[in-house]
Amino acid sequence: MRHQLVALFFIFFVSAGxxxxxxxxxxxxxxxxxxxxxxxxxxxxxxxxxxxxxxTPLERPDQFADQAFLTEEEAVAYEAQRNDETFRGTRDLDxxxxxxxxxxxxxxxxxSTIASTRRxxxxxxxxxxxxxPLTTEGEKRRNARDEYRRLHPADGPEDRLLRxxxxxxxxxxxxGAGPPMLxxxxxxNFQLVQTADxxxxxxxxxxxxxxxxxxxxxxxxxxxxxxxxxxxxxxEGDTLVVETRNFTHKTHFQSTSEHMRLTERFxxxxxxxxxxxxxxxxxxxxTRPWTAQIPTMKLDGLIYEYACHEANRGMxxxxxxxxxxxxxxxxxxxx
Amino acid sequence: xRILLIVLSAHIMFFTSIQLRAHHSFVAEFDPTQxxxxxxxxxxxxxxxxxxxFHIDVTGPDGLVVSWAVEAGTPNxxxxxxxxxDTLPVGVEILVDGYRAKDGTNTASGRDITFPDGxxxxxxxxxxxxxxxxxxx
Numbered sequence: 001m002r003h004q005l006v007a008l009f010f011i012f013f014v015s016a017g018x019x020x021x022x023x024x025x026x027x028x029x030x031x032x033x034x035x036x037x038x039x040x041x042x043x044x045x046x047x048x049x050x051x052x053x054x055x056t057p058l059e060r061p062d063q064f065a066d067q068a069f070l071t072e073e074e075a076v077a078y079e080a081q082r083n084d085e086t087f088r089g090t091r092d093l094d095x096x097x098x099x100x101x102x103x104x105x106x107x108x109x110x111x112s113t114i115a116s117t118r119r120x121x122x123x124x125x126x127x128x129x130x131x132x133p134l135t136t137e138g139e140k141r142r143n144a145r146d147e148y149r150r151l152h153p154a155d156g157p158e159d160r161l162l163r164x165x166x167x168x169x170x171x172x173x174x175x176g177a178g179p180p181m182l183x184x185x186x187x188x189n190f191q192l193v194q195t196a197d198x199x200x201x202x203x204x205x206x207x208x209x210x211x212x213x214x215x216x217x218x219x220x221x222x223x224x225x226x227x228x229x230x231x232x233x234x235x236e237g238d239t240l241v242v243e244t245r246n247f248t249h250k251t252h253f254q255s256t257s258e259h260m261r262l263t264e265r266f267x268x269x270x271x272x273x274x275x276x277x278x279x280x281x282x283x284x285x286x287t288r289p290w291t292a293q294i295p296t297m298k299l300d301g302l303i304y305e306y307a308c309h310e311a312n313r314g315m316x317x318x319x320x321x322x323x324x325x326x327x328x329x330x331x332x333x334x335x
Numbered sequence: 336x337r338i339l340l341i342v343l344s345a346h347i348m349f350f351t352s353i354q355l356r357a358h359h360s361f362v363a364e365f366d367p368t369q370x371x372x373x374x375x376x377x378x379x380x381x382x383x384x385x386x387x388x389f390h391i392d393v394t395g396p397d398g399l400v401v402s403w404a405v406e407a408g409t410p411n412x413x414x415x416x417x418x419x420x421d422t423l424p425v426g427v428e429i430l431v432d433g434y435r436a437k438d439g440t441n442t443a444s445g446r447d448i449t450f451p452d453g454x455x456x457x458x459x460x461x462x463x464x465x466x467x468x469x470x471x472x
Contacts, residue, residue, distance in 0.1 A: 063369065109412045109415065109416075153363065154363060185411065186408070186409055186411065186412045187411050187412070204411065248439060270424070304383055304410070304414060305384075306385065306409065306411055306413040307384045308384055308385045309384075310383050310384040310385070311381070311383040311384060311385075311386075311388075311408075312384075312385055313386075313388070314364060314386065314406075317363075317364035317365075317436055317437075317438065317442065318363045318364045320364075320436070320437070320438030320440070321363050321364045321365070321366075321436065321437035321438055322363065323438070324437045324438045324439060325437065
Protein backbone atom coordinates (compact mmCIF):
# COMPACT_ATOMS: atom_id res chain seq x y z
CA MET A 1 0.00 0.00 0.00
CA ARG A 2 2.74 2.38 1.02
CA HIS A 3 4.65 1.63 -2.20
CA GLN A 4 1.50 2.34 -4.22
CA LEU A 5 1.13 5.69 -2.51
CA VAL A 6 4.74 6.56 -3.19
CA ALA A 7 4.25 5.54 -6.81
CA LEU A 8 1.12 7.66 -7.09
CA PHE A 9 2.90 10.66 -5.62
CA PHE A 10 5.78 10.06 -8.02
CA ILE A 11 3.44 9.95 -11.01
CA PHE A 12 1.66 13.08 -9.78
CA PHE A 13 4.85 15.09 -9.39
CA VAL A 14 6.33 13.90 -12.66
CA SER A 15 3.09 14.85 -14.42
CA ALA A 16 3.03 18.22 -12.73
CA GLY A 17 6.66 18.71 -13.70
CA UNK A 18 5.88 17.86 -17.31
CA UNK A 19 3.09 20.39 -17.36
CA UNK A 20 5.37 23.09 -16.05
CA UNK A 21 8.11 22.19 -18.53
CA UNK A 22 5.56 22.20 -21.35
CA UNK A 23 4.66 25.76 -20.51
CA UNK A 24 8.29 26.83 -20.32
CA UNK A 25 9.39 24.94 -23.39
CA UNK A 26 6.42 26.27 -25.30
CA UNK A 27 7.49 29.79 -24.55
CA UNK A 28 11.09 29.17 -25.43
CA UNK A 29 10.24 27.50 -28.72
CA UNK A 30 7.95 30.34 -29.80
CA UNK A 31 10.75 32.74 -28.85
CA UNK A 32 13.26 30.76 -30.88
CA UNK A 33 10.95 30.60 -33.89
CA UNK A 34 10.68 34.36 -34.22
CA UNK A 35 13.43 36.24 -36.05
CA UNK A 36 13.29 39.94 -35.18
CA UNK A 37 13.87 42.42 -37.98
CA UNK A 38 17.38 43.88 -38.22
CA UNK A 39 18.74 47.38 -38.18
CA UNK A 40 21.11 48.42 -41.01
CA UNK A 41 23.96 47.53 -38.62
CA UNK A 42 22.59 44.01 -38.27
CA UNK A 43 21.35 44.37 -34.70
CA UNK A 44 17.94 43.03 -33.73
CA UNK A 45 15.54 45.92 -34.25
CA UNK A 46 13.79 46.64 -30.97
CA UNK A 47 12.80 50.16 -31.90
CA UNK A 48 9.37 51.51 -31.40
CA UNK A 49 6.95 52.68 -28.76
CA UNK A 50 6.08 50.01 -26.24
CA UNK A 51 3.51 49.90 -23.49
CA UNK A 52 4.08 48.12 -20.19
CA UNK A 53 0.54 48.72 -18.92
CA UNK A 54 -0.60 45.46 -17.41
CA UNK A 55 -3.08 44.29 -14.81
CA THR A 56 -0.88 41.49 -13.51
CA PRO A 57 0.35 42.47 -10.04
CA LEU A 58 4.05 42.74 -9.25
CA GLU A 59 3.82 40.11 -6.54
CA ARG A 60 1.69 36.97 -6.59
CA PRO A 61 -1.65 37.45 -4.86
CA ASP A 62 -2.54 35.08 -2.01
CA GLN A 63 -5.33 33.57 -4.07
CA PHE A 64 -2.79 31.79 -6.29
CA ALA A 65 -0.47 30.54 -3.54
CA ASP A 66 1.93 28.17 -5.33
CA GLN A 67 0.52 28.66 -8.81
CA ALA A 68 2.91 30.44 -11.19
CA PHE A 69 0.80 30.20 -14.35
CA LEU A 70 -2.91 30.43 -15.07
CA THR A 71 -4.71 28.16 -17.48
CA GLU A 72 -6.47 29.89 -20.36
CA GLU A 73 -9.80 29.60 -18.53
CA GLU A 74 -8.34 30.90 -15.28
CA ALA A 75 -6.70 33.75 -17.15
CA VAL A 76 -10.04 34.85 -18.61
CA ALA A 77 -11.65 34.74 -15.17
CA TYR A 78 -8.77 36.55 -13.46
CA GLU A 79 -8.66 39.25 -16.10
CA ALA A 80 -12.37 39.79 -15.57
CA GLN A 81 -11.80 39.94 -11.83
CA ARG A 82 -9.05 42.52 -12.22
CA ASN A 83 -11.23 44.62 -14.46
CA ASP A 84 -14.13 44.28 -12.05
CA GLU A 85 -11.94 45.64 -9.28
CA THR A 86 -11.83 48.88 -11.19
CA PHE A 87 -15.57 49.31 -10.98
CA ARG A 88 -17.12 52.72 -11.05
CA GLY A 89 -17.71 53.56 -7.46
CA THR A 90 -20.82 55.32 -6.40
CA ARG A 91 -21.55 57.64 -3.55
CA ASP A 92 -23.55 54.78 -2.03
CA LEU A 93 -20.25 53.32 -0.96
CA ASP A 94 -18.28 54.61 1.97
CA UNK A 95 -15.90 57.38 1.02
CA UNK A 96 -12.82 55.25 1.59
CA UNK A 97 -13.87 52.83 -1.11
CA UNK A 98 -14.97 55.64 -3.36
CA UNK A 99 -11.64 57.38 -3.14
CA UNK A 100 -9.62 54.20 -3.30
CA UNK A 101 -11.32 52.93 -6.43
CA UNK A 102 -13.70 55.26 -8.21
CA UNK A 103 -11.77 58.44 -7.74
CA UNK A 104 -8.70 56.80 -9.08
CA UNK A 105 -10.41 55.63 -12.22
CA UNK A 106 -10.38 59.25 -13.16
CA UNK A 107 -6.64 59.10 -13.41
CA UNK A 108 -5.42 55.62 -14.01
CA UNK A 109 -4.57 54.00 -17.28
CA UNK A 110 -3.26 50.55 -16.61
CA UNK A 111 -4.76 48.78 -19.56
CA SER A 112 -7.34 46.04 -19.34
CA THR A 113 -5.33 42.87 -19.84
CA ILE A 114 -3.11 40.67 -17.73
CA ALA A 115 0.34 39.60 -18.93
CA SER A 116 0.23 37.46 -22.07
CA THR A 117 2.47 34.91 -20.34
CA ARG A 118 -0.51 34.17 -18.03
CA ARG A 119 1.82 34.42 -15.06
CA UNK A 120 0.20 35.20 -11.74
CA UNK A 121 2.82 37.81 -10.89
CA UNK A 122 5.40 39.92 -12.65
CA UNK A 123 8.01 38.54 -10.24
CA UNK A 124 9.26 35.25 -11.71
CA UNK A 125 12.10 34.65 -9.27
CA UNK A 126 12.01 33.74 -6.37
CA UNK A 127 9.64 30.99 -7.50
CA UNK A 128 6.99 32.09 -4.98
CA UNK A 129 6.50 35.26 -7.01
CA UNK A 130 7.28 37.50 -4.03
CA UNK A 131 10.02 40.06 -3.50
CA UNK A 132 12.51 38.52 -1.03
CA PRO A 133 12.73 39.84 2.53
CA LEU A 134 15.12 42.59 3.55
CA THR A 135 18.35 41.98 5.39
CA THR A 136 18.61 43.11 9.01
CA GLU A 137 20.43 46.23 7.80
CA GLY A 138 17.73 46.68 5.15
CA GLU A 139 14.98 46.58 7.78
CA LYS A 140 16.89 49.08 9.88
CA ARG A 141 17.26 51.53 6.99
CA ARG A 142 13.67 51.17 5.85
CA ASN A 143 12.33 51.64 9.37
CA ALA A 144 14.45 54.77 9.77
CA ARG A 145 13.01 56.20 6.54
CA ASP A 146 9.48 55.32 7.56
CA GLU A 147 9.99 56.97 10.94
CA TYR A 148 11.34 60.13 9.35
CA ARG A 149 8.37 60.29 7.00
CA ARG A 150 5.99 59.81 9.92
CA LEU A 151 7.54 62.70 11.82
CA HIS A 152 8.12 64.96 8.80
CA PRO A 153 5.44 64.22 6.23
CA ALA A 154 5.54 67.63 4.58
CA ASP A 155 7.79 70.12 6.35
CA GLY A 156 8.95 71.22 2.92
CA PRO A 157 8.99 69.98 -0.68
CA GLU A 158 12.07 67.85 -0.05
CA ASP A 159 10.08 65.69 2.33
CA ARG A 160 7.72 64.64 -0.42
CA LEU A 161 8.28 61.79 -2.84
CA LEU A 162 10.54 62.14 -5.86
CA ARG A 163 7.57 61.47 -8.12
CA UNK A 164 5.51 64.18 -6.43
CA UNK A 165 8.41 66.53 -7.00
CA UNK A 166 8.42 65.58 -10.69
CA UNK A 167 12.03 64.46 -10.44
CA UNK A 168 12.10 60.79 -11.36
CA UNK A 169 9.84 57.79 -11.55
CA UNK A 170 10.77 54.98 -13.89
CA UNK A 171 9.51 52.40 -11.51
CA UNK A 172 7.12 52.46 -8.65
CA UNK A 173 6.53 51.06 -5.25
CA UNK A 174 7.71 51.50 -1.73
CA UNK A 175 7.99 55.25 -2.00
CA GLY A 176 10.88 54.91 -4.36
CA ALA A 177 11.81 55.26 -7.95
CA GLY A 178 13.56 53.28 -10.65
CA PRO A 179 14.79 52.26 -13.16
CA PRO A 180 13.67 49.50 -13.64
CA MET A 181 10.57 50.30 -15.59
CA LEU A 182 7.45 49.08 -13.87
CA UNK A 183 3.97 50.15 -14.90
CA UNK A 184 2.62 53.06 -12.93
CA UNK A 185 -0.69 54.82 -12.83
CA UNK A 186 -0.56 56.12 -16.36
CA UNK A 187 1.91 57.10 -19.09
CA UNK A 188 3.01 53.46 -19.16
CA ASN A 189 4.92 53.84 -22.37
CA PHE A 190 8.51 54.00 -23.46
CA GLN A 191 10.26 54.59 -26.75
CA LEU A 192 13.35 52.67 -27.72
CA VAL A 193 15.71 54.09 -30.35
CA GLN A 194 18.89 52.41 -31.58
CA THR A 195 22.05 53.56 -33.29
CA ALA A 196 25.09 51.45 -34.08
CA ASP A 197 26.65 52.14 -30.70
CA UNK A 198 23.90 53.52 -28.46
CA UNK A 199 20.41 52.76 -27.30
CA UNK A 200 18.06 55.47 -26.07
CA UNK A 201 15.13 54.72 -23.83
CA UNK A 202 12.60 57.48 -23.31
CA UNK A 203 10.07 56.82 -20.60
CA UNK A 204 6.87 58.81 -20.85
CA UNK A 205 6.34 58.97 -17.10
CA UNK A 206 8.18 62.03 -15.86
CA UNK A 207 10.00 62.28 -19.18
CA UNK A 208 13.03 60.22 -18.24
CA UNK A 209 15.62 59.39 -20.89
CA UNK A 210 18.55 57.06 -20.68
CA UNK A 211 21.33 57.23 -23.29
CA UNK A 212 23.05 53.85 -23.10
CA UNK A 213 26.44 53.22 -24.73
CA UNK A 214 26.97 49.80 -26.32
CA UNK A 215 30.69 50.21 -26.99
CA UNK A 216 31.99 48.38 -23.95
CA UNK A 217 33.16 51.43 -22.05
CA UNK A 218 33.29 50.98 -18.27
CA UNK A 219 30.70 52.40 -15.89
CA UNK A 220 31.31 55.82 -14.38
CA UNK A 221 33.37 55.87 -11.18
CA UNK A 222 31.43 55.03 -8.04
CA UNK A 223 31.71 58.63 -6.86
CA UNK A 224 29.29 59.73 -9.60
CA UNK A 225 25.69 59.08 -8.53
CA UNK A 226 22.73 59.78 -10.79
CA UNK A 227 18.95 59.70 -10.47
CA UNK A 228 18.65 57.05 -13.18
CA UNK A 229 21.95 55.39 -12.34
CA UNK A 230 24.57 54.79 -14.99
CA UNK A 231 23.70 52.30 -17.74
CA UNK A 232 25.87 50.28 -20.08
CA UNK A 233 24.49 47.90 -22.70
CA UNK A 234 25.58 44.96 -24.78
CA UNK A 235 24.04 42.27 -26.96
CA GLU A 236 23.72 38.65 -25.89
CA GLY A 237 22.44 36.95 -29.03
CA ASP A 238 19.26 38.80 -29.94
CA THR A 239 18.78 40.11 -26.40
CA LEU A 240 19.78 43.62 -25.42
CA VAL A 241 21.26 43.56 -21.91
CA VAL A 242 21.53 46.81 -19.94
CA GLU A 243 23.42 46.93 -16.66
CA THR A 244 22.86 49.90 -14.39
CA ARG A 245 24.56 50.98 -11.18
CA ASN A 246 25.60 54.25 -9.45
CA PHE A 247 22.11 55.00 -8.15
CA THR A 248 21.69 57.68 -5.52
CA HIS A 249 20.79 57.20 -1.86
CA LYS A 250 17.54 59.05 -2.58
CA THR A 251 16.00 56.41 -4.84
CA HIS A 252 14.59 53.41 -3.04
CA PHE A 253 13.06 51.23 -5.69
CA GLN A 254 11.23 48.56 -3.70
CA SER A 255 13.37 49.25 -0.63
CA THR A 256 16.68 49.07 -2.45
CA SER A 257 19.52 51.49 -1.82
CA GLU A 258 22.31 53.23 -3.68
CA HIS A 259 23.94 49.80 -3.83
CA MET A 260 21.29 48.45 -6.21
CA ARG A 261 22.59 46.83 -9.37
CA LEU A 262 20.09 46.36 -12.09
CA THR A 263 20.23 44.09 -15.13
CA GLU A 264 17.54 44.58 -17.77
CA ARG A 265 16.94 42.29 -20.74
CA PHE A 266 14.98 43.26 -23.84
CA UNK A 267 14.05 40.48 -26.27
CA UNK A 268 11.70 40.89 -29.18
CA UNK A 269 9.38 37.89 -29.21
CA UNK A 270 7.07 39.03 -31.98
CA UNK A 271 6.43 42.09 -34.10
CA UNK A 272 4.23 43.47 -31.34
CA UNK A 273 5.82 41.95 -28.22
CA UNK A 274 9.04 43.06 -26.56
CA UNK A 275 9.81 40.98 -23.48
CA UNK A 276 11.25 43.09 -20.69
CA UNK A 277 12.95 41.29 -17.85
CA UNK A 278 14.95 42.77 -15.01
CA UNK A 279 16.94 41.50 -12.06
CA UNK A 280 17.47 43.58 -8.94
CA UNK A 281 20.48 42.96 -6.71
CA UNK A 282 21.31 44.81 -3.52
CA UNK A 283 23.32 42.78 -1.02
CA UNK A 284 22.98 45.53 1.60
CA UNK A 285 19.18 45.59 1.51
CA UNK A 286 17.99 42.31 -0.01
CA THR A 287 18.50 38.77 1.26
CA ARG A 288 18.67 37.63 -2.37
CA PRO A 289 18.21 39.05 -5.90
CA TRP A 290 14.83 38.97 -7.60
CA THR A 291 13.65 39.03 -11.20
CA ALA A 292 10.48 40.25 -12.86
CA GLN A 293 9.20 39.94 -16.39
CA ILE A 294 6.73 42.07 -18.36
CA PRO A 295 5.73 41.36 -21.95
CA THR A 296 5.48 44.91 -23.28
CA MET A 297 3.18 45.51 -26.25
CA LYS A 298 3.66 47.69 -29.31
CA LEU A 299 1.74 50.91 -28.83
CA ASP A 300 -0.31 52.20 -31.71
CA GLY A 301 0.16 55.86 -30.93
CA LEU A 302 2.61 58.45 -29.80
CA ILE A 303 4.62 59.28 -26.74
CA TYR A 304 3.27 62.54 -25.37
CA GLU A 305 5.36 65.03 -23.49
CA TYR A 306 4.83 64.86 -19.75
CA ALA A 307 6.29 68.15 -18.59
CA CYS A 308 5.64 67.34 -14.97
CA HIS A 309 7.09 70.60 -13.63
CA GLU A 310 4.91 72.66 -15.95
CA ALA A 311 2.20 73.27 -13.38
CA ASN A 312 2.85 71.08 -10.40
CA ARG A 313 0.25 72.85 -8.29
CA GLY A 314 -0.19 69.66 -6.35
CA MET A 315 2.92 70.50 -4.33
CA UNK A 316 1.28 73.74 -3.16
CA UNK A 317 -1.82 71.78 -2.24
CA UNK A 318 0.18 69.12 -0.39
CA UNK A 319 2.10 71.62 1.71
CA UNK A 320 -1.01 73.75 2.21
CA UNK A 321 -2.89 70.70 3.40
CA UNK A 322 -0.14 69.91 5.90
CA UNK A 323 -0.20 73.48 7.28
CA UNK A 324 -4.00 73.35 7.57
CA UNK A 325 -3.76 70.15 9.56
CA UNK A 326 -1.13 71.66 11.84
CA UNK A 327 -3.35 74.72 12.47
CA UNK A 328 -6.29 72.47 13.26
CA UNK A 329 -4.15 70.46 15.68
CA UNK A 330 -2.94 73.64 17.44
CA UNK A 331 -6.46 74.97 17.73
CA UNK A 332 -7.69 71.67 19.12
CA UNK A 333 -4.86 71.71 21.69
CA UNK A 334 -5.73 75.25 22.78
CA UNK A 335 -9.39 74.54 23.33
CA UNK B 336 -29.89 79.06 -14.75
CA ARG B 337 -30.20 76.74 -11.90
CA ILE B 338 -26.97 76.30 -10.14
CA LEU B 339 -26.53 74.20 -7.15
CA LEU B 340 -23.81 73.74 -4.66
CA ILE B 341 -24.08 70.82 -2.38
CA VAL B 342 -21.49 69.85 0.09
CA LEU B 343 -22.05 66.38 1.29
CA SER B 344 -20.67 64.91 4.40
CA ALA B 345 -19.51 61.38 4.65
CA HIS B 346 -18.51 59.02 7.35
CA ILE B 347 -15.00 57.83 7.01
CA MET B 348 -13.76 54.49 8.14
CA PHE B 349 -10.61 52.52 7.79
CA PHE B 350 -8.68 55.39 6.32
CA THR B 351 -5.56 54.60 8.19
CA SER B 352 -5.55 51.12 6.70
CA ILE B 353 -6.32 52.02 3.12
CA GLN B 354 -3.45 53.32 1.11
CA LEU B 355 -4.65 55.67 -1.52
CA ARG B 356 -3.06 55.79 -4.89
CA ALA B 357 -4.47 58.96 -6.28
CA HIS B 358 -2.16 61.50 -7.80
CA HIS B 359 0.30 62.84 -5.28
CA SER B 360 -0.85 61.70 -1.93
CA PHE B 361 -4.56 62.22 -2.07
CA VAL B 362 -5.03 62.52 1.67
CA ALA B 363 -2.21 65.05 1.97
CA GLU B 364 -3.88 67.42 -0.46
CA PHE B 365 -7.59 66.64 -0.44
CA ASP B 366 -10.02 65.84 2.32
CA PRO B 367 -11.80 62.51 1.90
CA THR B 368 -14.31 63.61 4.53
CA GLN B 369 -15.44 66.43 2.26
CA UNK B 370 -16.94 64.99 -0.91
CA UNK B 371 -18.25 67.88 -2.93
CA UNK B 372 -20.65 68.27 -5.81
CA UNK B 373 -20.35 71.42 -7.88
CA UNK B 374 -22.65 72.57 -10.67
CA UNK B 375 -21.41 75.49 -12.68
CA UNK B 376 -20.28 76.99 -15.93
CA UNK B 377 -17.02 75.77 -17.38
CA UNK B 378 -14.87 78.88 -17.79
CA UNK B 379 -11.45 77.46 -18.61
CA UNK B 380 -9.81 74.15 -19.40
CA UNK B 381 -6.09 73.89 -18.74
CA UNK B 382 -4.64 70.81 -20.40
CA UNK B 383 -1.34 71.04 -18.58
CA UNK B 384 1.05 68.75 -16.76
CA UNK B 385 1.16 66.95 -14.51
CA UNK B 386 -2.61 67.34 -14.27
CA UNK B 387 -5.36 69.15 -16.09
CA UNK B 388 -7.45 71.77 -14.35
CA PHE B 389 -11.05 72.66 -15.03
CA HIS B 390 -12.31 76.02 -13.81
CA ILE B 391 -15.98 76.57 -13.16
CA ASP B 392 -18.12 79.43 -11.90
CA VAL B 393 -20.61 78.26 -9.33
CA THR B 394 -23.50 80.48 -8.23
CA GLY B 395 -24.53 79.79 -4.67
CA PRO B 396 -28.04 79.98 -3.20
CA ASP B 397 -27.27 83.61 -2.23
CA GLY B 398 -26.58 84.52 -5.85
CA LEU B 399 -22.87 85.00 -5.34
CA VAL B 400 -20.64 83.53 -8.01
CA VAL B 401 -17.65 81.62 -6.75
CA SER B 402 -14.88 80.30 -8.97
CA TRP B 403 -13.65 76.80 -8.34
CA ALA B 404 -10.59 75.00 -9.68
CA VAL B 405 -11.01 71.28 -10.23
CA GLU B 406 -8.05 69.01 -10.74
CA ALA B 407 -8.34 66.22 -13.30
CA GLY B 408 -6.23 63.56 -14.97
CA THR B 409 -3.04 64.04 -16.91
CA PRO B 410 -3.54 65.36 -20.47
CA ASN B 411 -1.75 62.32 -21.89
CA UNK B 412 -4.36 59.95 -20.50
CA UNK B 413 -7.19 62.28 -21.48
CA UNK B 414 -5.98 62.43 -25.09
CA UNK B 415 -5.70 58.68 -25.31
CA UNK B 416 -9.26 58.38 -24.09
CA UNK B 417 -10.46 60.88 -26.65
CA UNK B 418 -10.94 63.79 -24.24
CA UNK B 419 -9.83 67.04 -25.85
CA UNK B 420 -10.69 70.73 -25.70
CA ASP B 421 -13.54 69.99 -28.11
CA THR B 422 -14.96 67.49 -25.65
CA LEU B 423 -15.03 70.07 -22.90
CA PRO B 424 -16.18 73.35 -24.48
CA VAL B 425 -16.00 76.47 -22.35
CA GLY B 426 -19.43 77.85 -21.54
CA VAL B 427 -21.28 74.61 -20.91
CA GLU B 428 -22.78 73.76 -17.58
CA ILE B 429 -21.21 70.77 -15.92
CA LEU B 430 -21.68 68.81 -12.75
CA VAL B 431 -18.50 67.82 -10.98
CA ASP B 432 -18.17 65.21 -8.28
CA GLY B 433 -14.99 65.38 -6.28
CA TYR B 434 -13.28 66.06 -3.00
CA ARG B 435 -12.45 69.40 -1.49
CA ALA B 436 -8.88 70.54 -0.78
CA LYS B 437 -7.69 70.48 2.79
CA ASP B 438 -6.27 73.99 2.69
CA GLY B 439 -9.76 75.49 2.52
CA THR B 440 -9.33 77.11 -0.90
CA ASN B 441 -11.97 76.70 -3.59
CA THR B 442 -10.07 73.79 -5.02
CA ALA B 443 -11.23 70.25 -5.50
CA SER B 444 -10.09 66.98 -6.89
CA GLY B 445 -12.41 65.93 -9.69
CA ARG B 446 -13.76 62.42 -9.82
CA ASP B 447 -16.08 62.70 -12.77
CA ILE B 448 -17.93 65.25 -14.82
CA THR B 449 -21.51 65.11 -16.04
CA PHE B 450 -22.94 67.29 -18.79
CA PRO B 451 -26.53 68.58 -18.79
CA ASP B 452 -27.50 65.97 -21.39
CA GLY B 453 -26.35 63.27 -19.03
CA UNK B 454 -23.16 62.54 -20.93
CA UNK B 455 -20.57 61.57 -18.44
CA UNK B 456 -16.87 62.15 -18.84
CA UNK B 457 -15.70 59.29 -16.79
CA UNK B 458 -12.26 58.09 -17.62
CA UNK B 459 -12.31 54.36 -17.80
CA UNK B 460 -8.88 53.74 -16.45
CA UNK B 461 -8.08 50.62 -14.55
CA UNK B 462 -7.00 50.56 -10.96
CA UNK B 463 -5.03 47.81 -9.28
CA UNK B 464 -6.03 46.56 -5.85
CA UNK B 465 -5.43 48.64 -2.79
CA UNK B 466 -2.32 46.75 -1.74
CA UNK B 467 -0.51 48.11 -4.79
CA UNK B 468 -1.24 51.59 -3.63
CA UNK B 469 1.31 54.28 -4.11
CA UNK B 470 1.26 57.98 -4.47
CA UNK B 471 1.25 59.24 -8.02
CA UNK B 472 2.34 62.60 -9.38
